[in-house]
Amino acid sequence: MLKALFTVLLLGGVVSHQAYAQGVTVRTAPGTPGKFTELGQRPQMGWNTWNTFACNINEKLIREAADAMVASGMRDAGYVYLNIDDCWQGERDAQGFIHADPQRFPSGIKALADYVHAKGLKLGIYSDVGDKTCGGHAGSRGHEYQDALTYAAWGIDYLKYDWCNTEGLSAKGGYTTMRDALRAAGRPVLLSICEWGDNKPWEWAGDVGHSWRTTGDIYPCWDCEFNHGDWSSFGVLPILDKQNGLRKHSGPGRWNDMDMLEVGKGMTEDEDKAHFSIWAMMNSPLIAGNDIRSMSAATRAILTNRAVIAVNQDERGIQAWRFMNDGQLEMYAKPLANGEWALMFLNRADHARRYRFDWNSHALSDRVSNNSVDFGHKRHRFTDLWTGATGDTAKPLALTVPAHGAVMLHLSPD
Structure with a gap:
């Protein structure tokens, strides 16, 4: 059956998978060129x-x-x-x-x-x-x-x-x-x-x-x-x-x-x-x-x-970028839907790292996606996505990032 259908393809037609699954040979108009954009x-x-x-x-x-x-x-x-x-x-x-x-x-x-x-x-x-x-x-x-x-x-x-x-x-x-x-x-x-x-x-x-x-x-x-x-x-x-x-x-x-x-x-x-x-x-x-x-x-x-x-899986599909680093501790930001953000603190070092992150000092601006946020002017609530701990940006964040580890936060505007 496949061999017969392949002949149809070579002749310029397109065979639907529904048709050959039922054992029926058909010829249809060629489909829209390109990848399947719905996927x-x-x-x-x-x-x-x-x-x-x-x-x-x-x-x-x-x-x-x-x-x-x-x-x-x-x-x-x-x-x-x-x-x-x-x-x-x-x-x-x-x-x-x-x-x-x-x-x-x-x-x-x-x-x-x-x-x-x-x-x-x-x-x-x-x-x-x-x-x-x-x-x-x-x-x-x-x-x-x-x-x-x-x-x-x-x-x-x-x-x-x-x-x-x-x-x-x-x-x-x-x-x-x-x-x-x-x-x-x-x-x-x-x-x-x-x-x-x-x-x-x-x-x-x-x-x-x-x-x-x-x-x-x-x-x-x-x-x-x-x-x-x-x-x-x-x-x-x-x-x-x-x-x-x-x-x-x-x-x-x-x-x-x-x-x-x-x-x-x-x-x-x-x-x-x-x-x-x-x-x-x-x-x-x-x-x-x-x-x-x-x-x-x-x-x-x-x-x-x-x-x-x-x-x-955020619907906007914006890839994160590194917005700063302090030695072997790097910080990444990712704009999300509904004005939300994800932040990641990545420790590349072989020892744990304590860090004090002052929200008032970090206004983020992404020229690729045209997104920006100033945590010092608008308070955000956050959740640590690995521990479940919560807080907000009203005061500096005291972090301990494990060796070869990461802290990942989800932030929502108040």
Whole structure:
């Protein structure tokens, strides 16, 4: 059936996923070009297999992860995408259509999608612009329209699209081809561009995908670079530092992606809280990467902190900026809807830091979003999003910020 439908696509028609799901071949007018703009209006939230399991994946794991996303409260906190990363692929058939690995996924991806959808979740999958993925499996080069049609037939909702084995290719061209293929297949799919920032996707990808990676891969450490030979992965602080100058490109439907979360993957609890706070303030997608089937209560509490998540998911979609620093203590501000603000005090140092923040001395002005606030002239109430402590800006704030930690405040005008 897919082969017949692909012929229709080649002839210039577009096949709706509703039609081929029912086994009916139809020809319709071509759809509106471009990405699915109704998707990605807030940074996407979900879970991905790679950080913990790499290639050790199978359908049993995916079903257990779906169950865990519901039982842990992650789904209800906003994590809706369950994403299968590399190594799910089997072989292409004689006509070039991709099939799942029959040993790892004997029931097929469509059956998994049905299971995930029945849990109130969405299913994501992975491919690559090149002819081989980073793991050496079949990429999508030369098969973009076939793969998009296959994903639509399976019920896929999200595509993480990587950049390995792409020598001589244009990043913008490669990702635009897949964008157009997804549109032609007819099923709305969020396109996550995993190009590592090599070709400055923030300058061209706003009309192509819904998010784009700004750096190489993340590593579960506070401040390190892990050298793999011809490439490196980075800890939390190096990734944060690479966001300098990028916030003007971020907004609803177009997010700077700082890579997946490493919460629950070996850092301290304070580091995990700071990591999650940074990603929330910077509007990075929140894609967990720990083993959610067996996570600790502390990890679950961090990942499902709805007040911190709300900052990430704020409808205005304005990325935070660093407005001052005092040695290794940095302060970030993020304008929110309804005249509200989020502030983060980030301690990069190896020791706790006490700090007295005088509200009267800090009038904030953001030229990128045209927002300003003078805490000395208008009193605001605040809540510490990790401890629940409350106060207001009528008197200076006495802070103790943990080593490798953060204090995150939500402020509302009186």
